Amino acid sequence: MEKLFETALFTRSSMLNILEKKPYKELVKIPENFRNSIFWNIAHLLVTQQLLCYRLSGLDIRIEEDMVKKYGKGSIATEDVEVSDIAYVKDHLISDMKQTQKDYQKGLFKEFTPYMTSTGIELKSIEDAIGFSTYHDGIHLGIVLSLMKIV
Incomplete structure (x- = not known):
């Protein structure tokens, strides 16, 4: 599990770096033929991890x-x-993942409601949720890197 948290924190550090370096207009720009922006993708992974792990x-x-x-x-x-919203995501992107890691290590996640993701992967445990969340973060990092070439 530690490797998953390490990977998630690396991905989120990359995202935070983008949030800190890109100007507002580039962060929120939704290019033609795209449905979302750099910022939306980053905020979305923050939200998704919280829902999958905590809720x-x-x-x-x-x-x-x-x-x-x-x-x-x-x-x-x-x-x-x-x-x-941008400031909020900057403040929570790393700290919330670190808190999830601490909460996992403390054994806080005792129950889990199984969930079928939109990609067809069934999550049956907190370990599944953390693994999927890390995978999900990577997908959205790829989208963000693609968007950065366009905006």
Whole structure:
């Protein structure tokens, strides 16, 4: 499990670096033939990890519900992004993953509601959720890197 957390933190550090270096207009730009932006992809992985790990374990998520509405599965990306949302994601991207790692090590995740992902992968345990979340982060890093070539 430690390697999964190490990989997730590496991916998120890469995303944080992008958030810190790219100007606002590039972060929120939705290029033609795309459905979302660099920022939406990064915010989306933050939300998804919280839902998969905490909510499916019957625990409170560590992010604001408003973020789930704006950046969760099925949300619609917009170029009208509040600067405070970007700051929020910057603040939580690494710290929430580190907290998940601590909570896992403490044995906080005792229950888990099985979940079928949209990619057809069934999650049956917190370990499955952490593994899938890390995989999901990598997919969205790839999308972000593609978007960076266009904006």
